[in-house]
Amino acid sequence: MENLALVFxxxxxxxxxxxxxxxxVRNQVLIRVKACGICGTDLHILxxxxxxxxxxxxxxxxxxxxxxxxxxxxxxRVGDRVVVDPxxxxxxxxxxxxxxxxxxRNLKPFxxxxxxxxxxxxxxxxxxxLPMPDNMTFLQGALVEPVSCCIRGSQMARFKxxxxxxxxxxxxxxxxxxxxxxxxxxxxxxxSDPIPARREKALELGADFVIDPIQQDLMGIVHRYCPDxxxxxxxxxxxTKLVEEAVMQVKRGGIVVAFGCCPPGEYARISPxxxxxxxxxxxxxxxxxxxxxxxxxEIASGRxxxxxxxxxxxxxxxxxxxxxxxxxxxxxxxxxxx
Ligand SMILES: [Zn+2]
Ligand SMILES: [Zn+2]
Numbered sequence: 001m002e003n004l005a006l007v008f009x010x011x012x013x014x015x016x017x018x019x020x021x022x023x024x025v026r027n028q029v030l031i032r033v034k035a036c037g038i039c040g041t042d043l044h045i046l047x048x049x050x051x052x053x054x055x056x057x058x059x060x061x062x063x064x065x066x067x068x069x070x071x072x073x074x075x076x077r078v079g080d081r082v083v084v085d086p087x088x089x090x091x092x093x094x095x096x097x098x099x100x101x102x103x104x105r106n107l108k109p110f111x112x113x114x115x116x117x118x119x120x121x122x123x124x125x126x127x128x129x130l131p132m133p134d135n136m137t138f139l140q141g142a143l144v145e146p147v148s149c150c151i152r153g154s155q156m157a158r159f160k161x162x163x164x165x166x167x168x169x170x171x172x173x174x175x176x177x178x179x180x181x182x183x184x185x186x187x188x189x190x191x192s193d194p195i196p197a198r199r200e201k202a203l204e205l206g207a208d209f210v211i212d213p214i215q216q217d218l219m220g221i222v223h224r225y226c227p228d229x230x231x232x233x234x235x236x237x238x239x240t241k242l243v244e245e246a247v248m249q250v251k252r253g254g255i256v257v258a259f260g261c262c263p264p265g266e267y268a269r270i271s272p273x274x275x276x277x278x279x280x281x282x283x284x285x286x287x288x289x290x291x292x293x294x295x296x297x298e299i300a301s302g303r304x305x306x307x308x309x310x311x312x313x314x315x316x317x318x319x320x321x322x323x324x325x326x327x328x329x330x331x332x333x334x335x336x337x338x
């Protein structure tokens with residue numbers, strides 16, 4: 001059996017080549033991968049700015065069909081259509097014991113510290129192979145991981161009925177966070193992005209207003225919709241400067257969520273006095289602790305339109321082209337179908 005794979009062979013080098021089909025051991029299942037999305041994390045891994053272990057088959061936003069079982073598997077069958085929850089927690093550290101598995105001290109994510117989904121055959125523990133509803137496509141399955149991260153974001157943002165929200169960045173993640181904010185009952189949602197096509201997409205998917213932060217007076221427009229500022233500002237563009245600005249944009253008593261992956265080593269200048277006097281909360285949102293099932297439900301029910309944030313689909317042979325397309329102005333989520 002051939003297993004075509006995209007391999008990060010060393011820093012800044014990738015290669016599509018045939019490698020051995022992995023053997024499912026213990027409670028692992030072997031998956032014939034059907035779809036796997038490219039994430040900003042994959043590029044950070046390639047450049048060496050994200051902790052990982054290279055050589056590596058990256059890819060952690062993955063769906064597929066089970067084709068073989070390890071000897072101890074009890075809960076899955078050959079033929080099951082599944083999505084991968086990539087975050088393999090250790091189960092015995094202080095954080096795992098407290099149910100905060102995403103903060104596990106010994107997290108060994110699929111596609112980061114062990115081979116992931118940019119290959120035809122991948123192995124994953126049965127506990128992290130989650131069944132997909134019949135009406136969910138493999139393409140949608142590849143969006144479960146990013147959506148589950150956004151659901152974590154909504155928990156950190158404490159979205160509630162009637163909230164006003166400003167989202168910086170209308171890439172795939174900004175657009176998903178926007179839809180989830182709406183589903184949580186937020187009433188007024190604005191999205192800021194310098195790229196016209198992305199603003200267009202945000203309006204299509206239900207933004208109340210969009211802003212070109214380069215050409216327009218961002219806060220002038222925001223104040224038309226929410227005079228005291230938004231209850232929540234979410235940074236989804238990965239720009240340190242925007243987190244800094246968000247602190248000054250959010251309503252008194254509001255919440256700033258640093259969601260985007262900003263460059264490591266950069267720092268934002270914020271005034272503790274201002275945060276104190278205005279009771280601002282600044283928080284992060286990391287991974288997807290036990291939100292995968294909700295993500296599956298949200299996508300399968302159509303409440304989150306996952307298809308709308310997919311801009312490109314590539315075969316595994318064209319994986320290098322897929323990575324080249326990442327981050328270009330007309331790109332949103334790029335999915336490889338091995
Ligand atoms: Zn990701
Ligand atoms: Zn742990």
